[in-house]
Amino acid sequence: MNTLFGERKEGATKIVLKSVDEYPEAPITLGTTLVNFTGDWRTFIPVIDDDKCVKCYICWKFCPEPAIFIREDGYVGVDYDYCKGCGICANECPTNAITMEKEEK
Amino acid sequence: MAEYKPIRKVVSGNYAAAYAVKHARVEVVAAYPITPQTSIIEKIAEFLANGEIEGLEYVPVESEHSAMAACIGASATGARAFTATSAQGLALMHEMLHWASGARLPIVMVDVNRAMAPPWSVWDDQTDSLSQRDTGWMQFYAENNQEVYDGVLMAFKIAETVNLPAMVVESAFILSHTYDVVEMIPQELVDEFLPPRKPLYTLTDFDNPIAVGALGGPNDYYEFRYKIQKAMEKAEKVIHEVGKEFGERFGRDYSQMIELYRTEDADFVFMGMGSLMGTVKQAVDILREEGYKVGAAKVRWFRPFPKKELYELAKSVEGIAVLDRNFSFGQEGILFNEAKGALYNTDAKPLIKNYIVGLGGRDFTVNDVRKIAENMKAIIDKGELDVEVDWYHLKR
Ligand code: SF4
Ligand code: SF4
Numbered sequence: 355m356n357t358l359f360g361e362r363k364e365g366a367t368k369i370v371l372k373s374v375d376e377y378p379e380a381p382i383t384l385g386t387t388l389v390n391f392t393g394d395w396r397t398f399i400p401v402i403d404d405d406k407c408v409k410c411y412i413c414w415k416f417c418p419e420p421a422i423f424i425r426e427d428g429y430v431g432v433d434y435d436y437c438k439g440c441g442i443c444a445n446e447c448p449t450n451a452i453t454m455e456k457e458e459k
Numbered sequence: 460m461a462e463y464k465p466i467r468k469v470v471s472g473n474y475a476a477a478y479a480v481k482h483a484r485v486e487v488v489a490a491y492p493i494t495p496q497t498s499i500i501e502k503i504a505e506f507l508a509n510g511e512i513e514g515l516e517y518v519p520v521e522s523e524h525s526a527m528a529a530c531i532g533a534s535a536t537g538a539r540a541f542t543a544t545s546a547q548g549l550a551l552m553h554e555m556l557h558w559a560s561g562a563r564l565p566i567v568m569v570d571v572n573r574a575m576a577p578p579w580s581v582w583d584d585q586t587d588s589l590s591q592r593d594t595g596w597m598q599f600y601a602e603n604n605q606e607v608y609d610g611v612l613m614a615f616k617i618a619e620t621v622n623l624p625a626m627v628v629e630s631a632f633i634l635s636h637t638y639d640v641v642e643m644i645p646q647e648l649v650d651e652f653l654p655p656r657k658p659l660y661t662l663t664d665f666d667n668p669i670a671v672g673a674l675g676g677p678n679d680y681y682e683f684r685y686k687i688q689k690a691m692e693k694a695e696k697v698i699h700e701v702g703k704e705f706g707e708r709f710g711r712d713y714s715q716m717i718e719l720y721r722t723e724d725a726d727f728v729f730m731g732m733g734s735l736m737g738t739v740k741q742a743v744d745i746l747r748e749e750g751y752k753v754g755a756a757k758v759r760w761f762r763p764f765p766k767k768e769l770y771e772l773a774k775s776v777e778g779i780a781v782l783d784r785n786f787s788f789g790q791e792g793i794l795f796n797e798a799k800g801a802l803y804n805t806d807a808k809p810l811i812k813n814y815i816v817g818l819g820g821r822d823f824t825v826n827d828v829r830k831i832a833e834n835m836k837a838i839i840d841k842g843e844l845d846v847e848v849d850w851y852h853l854k855r
Contacts, residue, residue, distance in 0.1 A: 382669045
């Protein structure tokens, strides 16, 4: 999936380190969010209404995670493996095309 | 290897530090003035203005907090970074010191020991640097200008081997502004001793992007703290090796974290850090002639703390007079506290007494060492301490 920051790596997953030897020497995250999921904190998820979307991509620009991507038809989608539910996209969308809805798990 | 012919220059402690920064081919210097450190960064600026340094980014910042932030950013790109400060400036950096060590960045800083205000003071006192004890920085205390120069060069090598930052500490005015002969090392030999840095990670490796400063929850934070401790333990070994290599190449051996002076047959020793130990060594020579069997134990590295060397010393003497030019309020001198703690679970139990000396730059002379020796001899003969912490200079 193209996040516009780069190709999402095959087999991307949340890293769980089991022993101290597996940890990197410094507290850095290798490969950034291209290989590490960040979408497991949220309570709300953004839901996009294509009928209201004017393809301005402001949501893409403001999203702090690589969660908003641009679909082949030019509309935007949300990659829920990365979305942390902050609601910035909904707040910034000029046409109110994004609503935050409580996620049912 | 080229033959070593030292270049002798008469310089202040601060200029010795600036020359070492130049010879270490530092790539980024964050500069903010504070007395008595200012002439370090002024001298570096002068080198730059005269075209004597190449490839140096000199960053004038608006505070010491920013100075350390600039060093952290620079070091995270893989550059060799340096700054210098004193007292309140170091205190203002405190928060950033944790970021530097936590991110495992081998920044080197010179702290010119200066008393903390109030009352306002610009004179020598170790409480500023010792207050940074728990920040994860290594600390080297220089006795003289030569050790400032050598210390900075070694600190870069050690820091870059274990990926922890290091502080080289010198005394306000006693070293920072006093001129002395310093043997400097020709550039090509410094280059052999201190090759370019090989960073653990870099922000500028765009093929292998990384995130730094990310969140570490309760599930991960603990392991990273343990890794810093492991690096400190490794540093002890690296300090021995680098100090020995320095001695073999340049004739001044720093392989011991505690430098022992005439301690072999000593009944008791004076232990302390920094420039006051020069006075102590001179006093030891005089006291020996007067019949005292005394020696000096100069703690060069306070972090990592030289526990093993202290234990070996403590086994061989009846008493240790710990001279602290610093104080931890509500307790005692900081070196004394550390030394006593390190020996508690061992079988080495010399009488150990704390003398608080020279705070805020109060003069500390050979005669003071003699008075302390008389007192130490009396308590050793008696077999018990009079007081544990002696505010030696107090006007009574
Ligand atoms: S900000 Fe709103 S209108 Fe603009 S692209 Fe995003 S969803 Fe569409
Ligand atoms: S809720 Fe936050 S993280 Fe999720 S898509 Fe919107 S801006 Fe991005």
